[in-house]
Amino acid sequence: MTSDLRQQPDRGLLIVLSGPSGVGKGTVCKALREVDYNLVYSVSATTRAPRAGEIDGVNYFFKTKEQFIEMIEQNQLLEWAEYVGNYYGTPRSFVEETLAAGQDVILEIEVQGALKVRQKFAEAVFIFLMPPSLVELQNRIQTRGTDSAESIVRRMSTAIEELRMIEQYDYCVVNDQVEAACARIQAILVAEHCRRERVLPKIHNWMEEVH
Numbered sequence: 001m002t003s004d005l006r007q008q009p010d011r012g013l014l015i016v017l018s019g020p021s022g023v024g025k026g027t028v029c030k031a032l033r034e035v036d037y038n039l040v041y042s043v044s045a046t047t048r049a050p051r052a053g054e055i056d057g058v059n060y061f062f063k064t065k066e067q068f069i070e071m072i073e074q075n076q077l078l079e080w081a082e083y084v085g086n087y088y089g090t091p092r093s094f095v096e097e098t099l100a101a102g103q104d105v106i107l108e109i110e111v112q113g114a115l116k117v118r119q120k121f122a123e124a125v126f127i128f129l130m131p132p133s134l135v136e137l138q139n140r141i142q143t144r145g146t147d148s149a150e151s152i153v154r155r156m157s158t159a160i161e162e163l164r165m166i167e168q169y170d171y172c173v174v175n176d177q178v179e180a181a182c183a184r185i186q187a188i189l190v191a192e193h194c195r196r197e198r199v200l201p202k203i204h205n206w207m208e209e210v211h
């Protein structure tokens, strides 16, 4: 447990959700936020072009490569990574301020970025969302219809690499059905909030109040 947490017992929980492209991270995240009002989604910056229906500032902050590099140089990103030819990164100040305000923050990021977060926030909770099978994953990416044939091949080979990183995560959740996956993640969050290490600082503060 970091000293930060000891000083701030009411700090929110940082949750990192990873999983191969097409596994349904976005859908599960949205469903989670609908049932958990204390859970805040961190909007990432990316150099990827917006997909149909994506809104700047809601789905991503869409940036040019130059703007993204400037964000890196100004230390505005908590982590960043290159994924299938584009840059993706988590704006730092939003995450830090939201956690300090006592709200839980969920980062929906790929594995290289998750590993960087693990080095900085050992107390964060790392969840890997798995497809029911690789064949099912390929079907989902194809039926989404947003990727070229080349992008599908790259996303599938990246998915296989990502599955090899599962041992870096605390929990693995199969996304067979959104509601079921969502319920499993909620159960994890409830349990994580009850961890002794997270509750002890509060008790420590109580002790100080009565002396």
Ligand code: 5GP
Binding pocket: 018, 019, 020, 021, 022, 025, 044, 045, 048, 079, 080, 081, 083, 088, 089, 090, 108, 109, 110, 111, 112, 113, 114
């Ligand atoms: P997509 O292009 O499908 O929206 O995202 C591609 C991958 O980038 C997904 O695995 C997604 O979770 C990941 N990603 C999105 N935002 C971030 C971020 O801020 N940092 C990192 N490292 N990965 C991200």
